[in-house]
Amino acid sequence: MDVSTQRRIAAAVLDCGIDRVWVDPENLEKVKMAITKDDIRLLINDGIIVKKQEKGISSARKKEVQEQKRKGKRKGPGSRRGAKGARTPKKEKWMNTIRPLRTLLKELRENEKIERSSYRKLYRMAKGGAFRSRNHMKLYMKEHGILAE
Incomplete structure (x- = not known):
């Protein structure tokens, strides 16, 4: 039984698309008789x-x-868009490297493991990018006898 007109009216009343209007197949006769928006509203209230x-x-x-x-x-490389410096900016990479180095140097100076002159020298070297990591700096200090155990 064709209830396309009723579905269209119901869609307007319910404020949705025609495809979202469900009509109870048991009560198609009642729906067929509904010809006004008020009739449709009553059917909506009845479920x-x-x-x-x-x-x-x-x-x-x-x-x-x-x-x-x-x-x-x-x-992997196939999923990457943008240059290396865009994925992690150069400045961010630098900050992630230099901050631990400077923290380590300050700790060593405060605990008097290194002298002030060594601290200055190592600080300047770190600023110049001489060390890759904390371990690299520690290795340098051990090799050059700077770190007092």
Whole structure:
């Protein structure tokens, strides 16, 4: 039985698309008799015409990808967009290198493991980019007998 007109009116009343209007197949005769918006509203109140729920977008795939990325997957050269300096800016990389070095130097100076003159020299070297990491700096100090154990 054709109730396309009623579905169109119901869609206007329910403020949704025609495809989201569900008509109870048991009561098609009642629906067929409804010709005004008021008739349709009564059928909606009776539950004969119902507005279907909107279809959502599942986030399951997104969560799966995030989980894999957390494990370090999907980060190979084929997935990278942008230059090396864009993914982690040069300044940020520098800050991540220099801050631990300067912290280490301050600790060593405060604990009197190194002299002030050595501190100055190492500080300037660190600023010049002579050390890759804390371990690299410690190795240099041991090799040159700067670090007093």
